[in-house]
Amino acid sequence: MKTKLSLILLTVFLLAACGPKAAPTPSGTLPPISQPPVTAATPTPPAPLSGNVDVSIAGFAFSPDALTVKVGTTVKWTNQDAAGHTVTADDNSWGSGNLEQGASFSFTFSQAGTFAYHCGVHPSMKATITVVP
Secondary structure, three states: OOOHHHHHHHHHHHHHHHOOOOOOOOOOOOOOOOOOOOOOOOOOOOOEEEEEEEEEEEEOEEEEOOOEEOOOEEEEEEEEOOOOOOOOOOOOEEEEOOOOOOOOOEEEEEOOEEEEEEEEOOOOOOOEEEEEE
């Protein structure tokens, strides 16, 4: 019995010795260089607009629905929908009244701040204008 066990161990040892060998590592090589992770760049916000800026009212939405403008900029809204709309500051400090299709309303922003507005007829229509110095 001892002979059988010895024979089995010898066979296992010989088979292990005959198996594939790992490739030798060349001397004098440098380890791989790790690269820093690639991250997405933070988008640069667009420069504030100035002068005269147009906003369309179409598809029951203000487009664009967010603007950044400089103090003194005049924004003009034009209703392109068949339905009537308003342009009304959330604090009711300014507003257009009802605008039928093709009608426009303009407002000049004379002070810095963020101004939220909406359509008085369709309260789900909302937008903001940020005014910077």
